[in-house]
Amino acid sequence: MRLTIARKLALAITAIVIISIGTLAWVTSQNLKSGFIAYLSDLERQDLVRLSTLLAEDYRQNGNFDRFQANRRPMRDLLDQIRSKPRPENEDAPPPPPRRRQREGETEDQNDQRPPPPPRGQDRPPRDAPPEQRPPIDPMNFGQRLSLIDKDGHALIGPGDAPGGSIVPIMLGNEKIGMLRLAPLRQISNASAMDFVSVQIRHTLWLALALILVSLVFSLWLARHLLRPLKSLHQVTAKISKGQLDARAERVSQDELGDLARDINSMAQNLERNEAQRSKMLADISHELRTPLTVIQGEIEALMDGVRHITPAALESLHAEVRHLNKLVDDLRQLTLADAGDLHYQFQAMDLRPMLADLLQRFGLRIEQAGLRLESHLGDMPAWINADGGRLTQVLSNLLENSVRYTDNGGVILCTLIRNGALLELRLEDSAPGVPDASHALLFDRLYRADSARNRASGGSGLGLAICKVIVEAHGGRISASASQLGGVKILMQLPFIKTPN
Numbered sequence: 001m002r003l004t005i006a007r008k009l010a011l012a013i014t015a016i017v018i019i020s021i022g023t024l025a026w027v028t029s030q031n032l033k034s035g036f037i038a039y040l041s042d043l044e045r046q047d048l049v050r051l052s053t054l055l056a057e058d059y060r061q062n063g064n065f066d067r068f069q070a071n072r073r074p075m076r077d078l079l080d081q082i083r084s085k086p087r088p089e090n091e092d093a094p095p096p097p098p099r100r101r102q103r104e105g106e107t108e109d110q111n112d113q114r115p116p117p118p119p120r121g122q123d124r125p126p127r128d129a130p131p132e133q134r135p136p137i138d139p140m141n142f143g144q145r146l147s148l149i150d151k152d153g154h155a156l157i158g159p160g161d162a163p164g165g166s167i168v169p170i171m172l173g174n175e176k177i178g179m180l181r182l183a184p185l186r187q188i189s190n191a192s193a194m195d196f197v198s199v200q201i202r203h204t205l206w207l208a209l210a211l212i213l214v215s216l217v218f219s220l221w222l223a224r225h226l227l228r229p230l231k232s233l234h235q236v237t238a239k240i241s242k243g244q245l246d247a248r249a250e251r252v253s254q255d256e257l258g259d260l261a262r263d264i265n266s267m268a269q270n271l272e273r274n275e276a277q278r279s280k281m282l283a284d285i286s287h288e289l290r291t292p293l294t295v296i297q298g299e300i301e302a303l304m305d306g307v308r309h310i311t312p313a314a315l316e317s318l319h320a321e322v323r324h325l326n327k328l329v330d331d332l333r334q335l336t337l338a339d340a341g342d343l344h345y346q347f348q349a350m351d352l353r354p355m356l357a358d359l360l361q362r363f364g365l366r367i368e369q370a371g372l373r374l375e376s377h378l379g380d381m382p383a384w385i386n387a388d389g390g391r392l393t394q395v396l397s398n399l400l401e402n403s404v405r406y407t408d409n410g411g412v413i414l415c416t417l418i419r420n421g422a423l424l425e426l427r428l429e430d431s432a433p434g435v436p437d438a439s440h441a442l443l444f445d446r447l448y449r450a451d452s453a454r455n456r457a458s459g460g461s462g463l464g465l466a467i468c469k470v471i472v473e474a475h476g477g478r479i480s481a482s483a484s485q486l487g488g489v490k491i492l493m494q495l496p497f498i499k500t501p502n
Contacts, residue, residue: 072157422496426493444469
């Protein structure tokens with residue numbers, strides 16, 4: 001049988017309930033036994049106190065306890081007398097006061113009118129009653145566990161050094177004339193008491209069993225109820241695995257399963273968007289590769305047919321197309337490495353200001369030849385960052401190359417470096433032409449070109465800014481584009497600032 005999540009959950013809940021209720025039933029039964037024994041022990045101690053009162057009265061009459069040592073019948077009579085009378089409400093009542101001395105002229109009957117002991121036939125069950133109807137004379141073996149010790153410490157009945165149990169002194173006035181010791185009750189030997197305890201334990205076990213059955217049924221229902229949304233999620237994921245990326249899961253609850261449905265829908269949406277981008281990118285790459293290859297093929301065929309002669313200009317045209325094709329392939333390779341996480345970096349603490357100043361100086365001649373003017377505001381304070389100098393130079397070179405390539409003759413390029421809190425902000429702005437406002441967020445998409453300024457005639461592959469974004473984000477920074485007050489495009493690059501290394 002296949003163990004589904006619902007069955008595992010039901011079994012887990014049932015196991016926990018069985019362990020909990022079973023433990024509770026066992027502890028309850030043990031506590032019932034021990035509590036009942038403690039209750040019987042308390043009753044026996046009350047009988048022991050009453051017995052000490054009777055023995056004190058017997059000692060007052062006889063002057064000693066010798067008759068109990070010679071014959072156990074007197075002790076049995078006293079025990080029978082205790083059992084035949086109900087326990088008084090006040091068990092802690094003091095023993096009766098000692099008999100006053102007999103005055104002259106008074107008779108024994110005038111001094112102490114003791115009621116005669118009840119007839120023996122009233123204390124004990126009739127001997128002609130059937131054995132099964134006779135109550136046990138000593139159901140808890142009270143007499144066998146009893147010890148009578150005189151005032152000298154000699155045991156007259158039972159052992160004198162039995163450990164534990166109850167000890168009650170026998171007092172005659174303020175004088176201690178002996179002591180009663182009752183060995184502890186270890187177990188219940190009375191059949192009626194055992195039946196009572198057994199019935200209570202049996203009722204507890206039946207109740208535990210009923211609760212376990214109820215919990216089993218409830219756990220099965222609860223498991224199916226909680227996991228019912230999983231069927232819908234399973235169907236949706238099965239469709240997604242088959243390529244149906246438009247499948248969506250219904251969010252039927254607000255718990256973790258609802259969150260899982262939301263995440264699955266988000267995953268399906270991302271997969272659908274990525275698949276659309278992948279298809280578009282493949283089409284764009286095919287177009288980008290086909291264009292230079294078509295030009296190269298046409299040039300070579302013209303040279304082979306004699307339409308064009310092999311001249312330095314023709315070779316330069318072929319060389320330009322090959323360079324463009326090689327750059328496109330190299331950009332695609334870098335993006336592929338970045339997506340796979342194989343674009344390696346060597347981070348180290350460096351000052352961005354001198355590196356940027358050196359790069360602007362190297363681009364100075366190129367900017368001048370393009371008929372542009374360069375302005376820079378780099379400040380005087382060090383700008384320390386944790387970066388890969390080679391990768392960051394690649395980003396800055398690409399940004400400057402775009403500004404030089406797409407800015408009209410006579411324009412200006414402005415480079416500003418400032419510190420904004422915990423970030424370093426590099427702003428690279430150029431003059432007209434600009435791009436539509438809706439295109440600013442798309443400039444970093446792969447193979448995207450704005451119609452007004454980004455075209456193949458300018459030599460771009462449409463992958464440079466996408467590579468810049470990947471590298472800047474790998475440095476923990478952000479890069480964005482917006483409209484510049486100079487009339488062109490403003491590129492804002494933010495990198496985390498670090499303290500000056502020691």
